[in-house]
Amino acid sequence: MSNILEVKNVVKQYGDYTALNNVSLQVPKGSIYGLLGPNGAGKTSLIRIINQITMPDSGTVFLDGEQLRPEHVQHIGYMPEERGLYKTMKVGEQALYLAQLKGLSKAEAKKQLDYWFDRLEIQGWWNKKIQELSKGMAQKIQFVVTVLHKPKLLIFDEPFSGFDPVNANLIKDEILELKKQGSTIIFSTHRMESVEELCDDIALIHRSNKLIEGKLHDVKKEYRTNSFQVGIMTSNVEGLMYQLTQKFTVGQTSFKTLNDDLKLEVQIGDSSPNELLNILTQMGQVTHFVEKIPSVNDIFIQTVSDK
């Protein structure tokens, strides 16, 4: 699968401060790509470069194989973290204006707008001013404005902040639908649960450097600790603990089960899970046996605090 977006060795400095230090990224076509990083890591700087709001000091960006040109703005939809619309302008006019700025004809913009207003069931809002709408309603408009021109690449900066759970879910479904239709979506966020749920690929930026990039699956594999969460019903706790500690590192843990069992976290290192399982089955009844998969959150915190 080819890449819709390639960022190559991008450097951006503001005076003495380096916002992006030789950052390269590859965003596969049709994926949902999570751009992660703590506040001030350089995510917004990178997104602004992709949107051609600012220029990199060095390095290049390719969209769909072509070096970024001013015309490419039509193919990108961007929803900034700081949401904003003209407060005193009517919803419909505003959306038309913004779509026309992206290169749509007025008729085409109108058609798309009708489609989206229908879909999100907000037909009655056309003549309302943004200042008359609630924050959540304004966010919906913001979303429509972002996707109206059917961009190949969508960039959402913290897309779910400000939405209530119902609307957040609605927007999530719309994003998945857009992905199905062939759009590529970049999320910039530090809300890890949404990354876990939606992203195929992730990249982690910290202090102006890219630290991790790859398929979410592969990244998790790389960060696995070979730990298992174990639940066991046994009468001989001391014997079990003795046997386990001979071979593995054992710790207490907690998870939810229906049994009143002993809950352990066992790190098996290079050994095979079967060895652990053998010991367990000899000593009692196994009620729970799961490999502990690192969450994105764990990876994030581990990586960020390591450096």
Add this chain to the structure above:
Amino acid sequence: MSVLSLIIKREFVAKVRNKSFIVMTFLSPLLMVGLVAFVAYLSTMKSDVKEIAIHDESNLFVKEFKNSDEYHYLDRSNVDLKVLKDSIMAEKYEAVLYIPKVDDNKELSKKIQYISNDSPSLSYIDDLESIIAQKLTKSNFEKANLDTLAIRNAEAQVDISLAKASGEETVKGLNEIKIFIGAAFGYLIMMFIIIYGNMVMRSVIEEKTNRIIEIIISSVKPFKLMLGKIIGTSLAGVLQFVIWALLGGILLFVASVFLGINIGTSPSMSPEMMATANEGISGNMQLYVNEFRNLPIVTLLVSFIVYFIGGYFLYSSIYAAIGAAVDNETDSQQFLLPIILPLMLGVYVGFFSVLNDPHGTVATVFSFIPLTSPIVMLMRIPFGVPWWQIVVSLVLLFGTFFLVVWFASKIYRIGILMYGKKPTWKELYKWLKY
């Protein structure tokens, strides 16, 4: 439609639909005309008559004071001065003019008193003094046995008429016309820059505080946005000015017809005076018209438009840059001072130096400096300015204009994405290098 025209259209529509814009557009001429009519009405009202008691012990002057609309003179030479003073305290009279009986005219001239609780206007005292002085002079002549009639006949009146070397006759007061036209154009440019430059700045700040700016500039170049904003706002401004001119004209006409107020002619002129004045004017009218025709009208209009565009764009791009650099209007004050200063300077130089000496060094220099030239040069043009000076001044103006727009758009580009703090001059300088 191109992106630029889209932006211009939006800015124009947003300005024109704005409630305060509509109110201002239609209310201002009404207020202005109302004010003029009110003032005109007030000046037609008779003020209270003030009674002046004259205590003339010499009995020489009492007949000389003639009643006017404002002052009535009462002969109270028989009443004791002390009683008169008391009645001033009781506010029966405005004042008492006390003329003692002194035989020596020289001494008398120093002993006359005006006794009042209010301080009279200087011009009124001047009037009184000249009445008494005339009478005293006459009495001096008589004492010296001089023929007063012969002296009066011997007095000469001089009226120097103005002419140009080319042989055309010209009229006094023409300079006033030239000054008026030049000043009106210069002032118009200054007002336009301040009003609509501010509007540009506010609209930039609005986009910044609304945070929509980031969405817009992910679609268009900041420079185009800035340009569109300036043009759109100025179109709204031109529309407003045209409406003001039309409405103001109509209202002024209506007011003068219905209220019967002669706006422009002084109500204190007596009919005879009007007649003589009219005679003088109609005699000179042809000259005025000729002179008016000889004014460089075409040059004036063309250069008004050119200087208007140059000056307005120069200043409004600075306004836009300031709007981009700050987060709210209160923070803009410290950056606005350097804009207002040259504008004020232009107007003052125009009024004080151009009017005295249109082609003097000060006036010439300031009509070259780009920040003041749109105002000062326009004031000079009615007096006839050599072509090369206009060309040099325009080249300088537009050269600076491109330079400033370039700087402003750099600050604008960086500034619109900087939230939450008020930059210092030093930081602005740093932005130029990003």
